[in-house]
Amino acid sequence: MTHRLYYTDAYLRSFDATIVERAEDGRRLYLDRTAFYPTSGGQPNDVGTLGGVAVVDVVDEDERIAHVLAAPYAGPDGVHGEIDWARRFDFAQQHTGQHLLSGTFEELFDWPTVSVHFGDVVSTLEIDAPAASAKQLRRVEERANALIAENRPVVVTFEDAAAVAPRLRRPSARTGTLRIVTIEGHDTSACGGTHLRRTGEIGALLLRRVEKIRDHVRIEFTCGARAIRRARADYEALSDIAERMSASIDDVPMLVRSRIEEGKSLAAANRRFIEELSAHRARAQWESTPAGGDGVRRLRAADGMTADELRAWAAACALLPMTVAAGAVRETRTIALAVSADLDANAGALLKEALQQVGGRGGGSPRTAQGSVAEDAQLEPVLNAVLGGTHRVRAS
Numbered sequence: 001m002t003h004r005l006y007y008t009d010a011y012l013r014s015f016d017a018t019i020v021e022r023a024e025d026g027r028r029l030y031l032d033r034t035a036f037y038p039t040s041g042g043q044p045n046d047v048g049t050l051g052g053v054a055v056v057d058v059v060d061e062d063e064r065i066a067h068v069l070a071a072p073y074a075g076p077d078g079v080h081g082e083i084d085w086a087r088r089f090d091f092a093q094q095h096t097g098q099h100l101l102s103g104t105f106e107e108l109f110d111w112p113t114v115s116v117h118f119g120d121v122v123s124t125l126e127i128d129a130p131a132a133s134a135k136q137l138r139r140v141e142e143r144a145n146a147l148i149a150e151n152r153p154v155v156v157t158f159e160d161a162a163a164v165a166p167r168l169r170r171p172s173a174r175t176g177t178l179r180i181v182t183i184e185g186h187d188t189s190a191c192g193g194t195h196l197r198r199t200g201e202i203g204a205l206l207l208r209r210v211e212k213i214r215d216h217v218r219i220e221f222t223c224g225a226r227a228i229r230r231a232r233a234d235y236e237a238l239s240d241i242a243e244r245m246s247a248s249i250d251d252v253p254m255l256v257r258s259r260i261e262e263g264k265s266l267a268a269a270n271r272r273f274i275e276e277l278s279a280h281r282a283r284a285q286w287e288s289t290p291a292g293g294d295g296v297r298r299l300r301a302a303d304g305m306t307a308d309e310l311r312a313w314a315a316a317c318a319l320l321p322m323t324v325a326a327g328a329v330r331e332t333r334t335i336a337l338a339v340s341a342d343l344d345a346n347a348g349a350l351l352k353e354a355l356q357q358v359g360g361r362g363g364g365s366p367r368t369a370q371g372s373v374a375e376d377a378q379l380e381p382v383l384n385a386v387l388g389g390t391h392r393v394r395a396s
């Protein structure tokens with residue numbers, strides 16, 4: 001059984017211990033005692049060194065704790081361990097912050113915490129609530145930060161499960177002696193993790209993204225230096241946007257909303273212009289193009305149209321009498337075909353057939369059709385195929 005030093009002293013950064021077993025050629029060590037925290041309760045393991053060798057993983061095997069090393073250790077049984085303190089302290093900030101936050105959700109809204117996760121960048125907590133409004137979350141954040149400012153003691157005790165049960169925020173399934181973590185006057189939880197001594201050490205608590213997960217709400221939070229780093233990154237991103245808009249950060253949300261609306265109405269106006277322009281172009285072209293022997297005008301789209309322009313031009317051509325019209329956008333190797341309603345021909349079927357000859361794909365309605373080919377050289381043959389041939393006038 002490994003004696004867990006972090007249970008009673010979460011501030012122990014280095015320790016001496018005796019190896020009781022070596023496995024996997026000295027890459028997996030078991031000690032009589034350890035300050036290394038193993039992955040458990042949603043909190044990732046410590047890293048550091050044992051006998052000068054890097055510890056890359058720490059595994060909780062119930063009775064014992066396994067230390068997984070980056071390289072085999074072949075030294076004496078007496079070893080010195082060093083914890084990566086910056087990482088440990090960072091997770092203790094997130095973890096203690098989570099207790100504080102869970103207690104605050106209960107205190108203000110009776111929302112129980114159902115699960116927690118501590119990540120290297122982001123930590124999350126899931127509460128049993130149908131929804132959480134921005135206003136409610138602001139209240140929770142303010143209360144949590146007020147409790148941080150009060151610098152309340154965080155105390156670890158060992159108590160009998162039955163005796164402590166009425167005081168616990170969340171019932172524990174364990175029996176016997178429980179490790180109890182109490183934020184004075186605020187929260188009492190059974191927990192095996194590493195915590196700070198006082199709430200002041202959390203530094204700051206920032207709530208972030210909120211997501212609805214089934215009938216729960218998942219909330220991202222960051223504490224301590226992470227919260228400051230996150231706030232700095234947010235500020236820099238926002239400053240960049242504000243600078244591009246020659247505005248102050250506070251005006252950015254309103255400005256972005258109005259720019260989006262502007263963009264939508266400009267796009268709608270542009271669509272109308274393209275349609276009108278295309279109708280004029282089609283009509284002018286029709287008037288200056290002599291009809292063939294079969295009375296049909298065959299129109300070829302001018303080069304350099306955009307895909308939107310070509311589509312609009314084809315749609316306009318389809319409305320003209322006794323007309324077959326086709327064109328291509330070279331950059332995208334796309335083709336459009338239009339056939340007027342008084343001709344006994346089907347645009348979709350015509351284009352599909354011509355495209356199949358060169359391995360292209362496409363189709364459409366009897367009046368207009370679109371398709372594409374794989375190579376530039378295939379455009380002309382397809383255009384010639386759909387514009388050539390004779391067409392009968394549809395019997396009315």
Ligand SMILES: [Zn+2]
Pocket residue numbers: 095099181191192193194195
């Ligand atoms: Zn805890």
